[in-house]
Amino acid sequence: MELSTVRDAFDRVAKKQKLSSSKSQEVIDQVGHEIEQALTKIQSVDDSSLPVDLKSTLTQLKLKFNAIDPQHQLEGSQKELSVNLNKYLKLLEKLFNPDISKAYINVDFDHHIVNQIIANHFYRNGLFDLGDCLINEAGEPEVSALKSHFLEMYKLLEALRIKNIEPALNWVAANREKLKQNASNLELKLHRLQFFEILQKRGRAGALKYARTYLAPFALFHLDEVQKLMGSLLWARRLEKSPYAELLNSAHWDKLTEELTQQFCSLLGQPYESPLTVAIAAGLEGLPTLLKLANVMAAKKHDWQAMKQLPVPVELGKEFQFHSIFVCPVSREQGSEENPPMLLPCLHVLCKQSIMKMSKTSSRILKCPYCPSEASVAQCRQLYF
Known part of the structure; x- marks a missing residue:
């Protein structure tokens, strides 16, 4: 409207x-x-x-x-x-209220943690001088613990941008077992792109020699992929008009760079996106709801700063949903292993403790708070997210 x-x-x-x-x-x-x-x-x-x-x-x-x-x-x-x-x-x-400060609530942040988040955000984005300046002025040199790791990552990425896969392959070799646990095929993808580069520049003989040296070990578990690469040898001088033309797209290098960044951050125990970037983006998306709530609270003369829980949900996009959770609509408590979500026959969901309180005994019939349906505790089924 x-x-x-x-x-x-x-x-x-x-x-x-x-x-x-x-x-x-x-x-x-x-x-x-x-x-x-x-x-x-x-x-x-x-x-x-x-x-x-x-x-x-x-x-x-x-x-x-x-x-x-x-x-x-x-x-x-x-x-x-x-x-x-x-x-x-x-x-x-x-x-659209232009005064976004109305949605602000005073929070006692740990300055050390805030400095760490901001500095690591700069390091993650390759702004190493800016990160160093921040930690020096804040007097927290220990915050730079991740700097060396992100420096290494950017060296790998810079090499990939000029289609030099050797530094990335060395890193993959050093972390091969961990990457296997992540079900990553990064090493094969690196060799595949290098194979096509050689096929274009040196011809069939150079590509075949490279395949025998580096692609043969992958034939056991990735036979279809290796066969596809061998089939491309027949189109050595006309790859642009071959069924393999799509594999020449430079976008594959961009995707590889993105995957390397994801895997590198994963092995560091860090998220792919900067936490600061995600927090700001989520805040911007939820800001209209918060401003509207703040205006309503002000009109009713309620203290916005005294609220410990928002009375309305703040809808965020799927990109901000990192794990599945369930909050009971009755108790307003988050589901857990001790208090799991339970599905009623009417397909409404409540937490187990809420169902037990409503039924009082396991044999007593309870009425769903959202529809006229009735059910017993035995008819409720636990949901697994």
């Missing part, structure tokens, strides 16, 4: 702007036309004729300007545009 109102108001402003622009151009064209006519009259003096009366010509031009009244016409169109624009701005201020 709010977006529809804003869209309609914007359309009205856009329409007025077009009309104002069209009217302004029309007035300017009229004035220009009259000036050109006067200049033509002045310049078209014939030798046999009397001199042109300049004063009379300019007087006539002034009278025509007065008849056109360009200032009045321009002021009228601009005034209509200004009125609609002011209404639009007031509507935006009403629907």
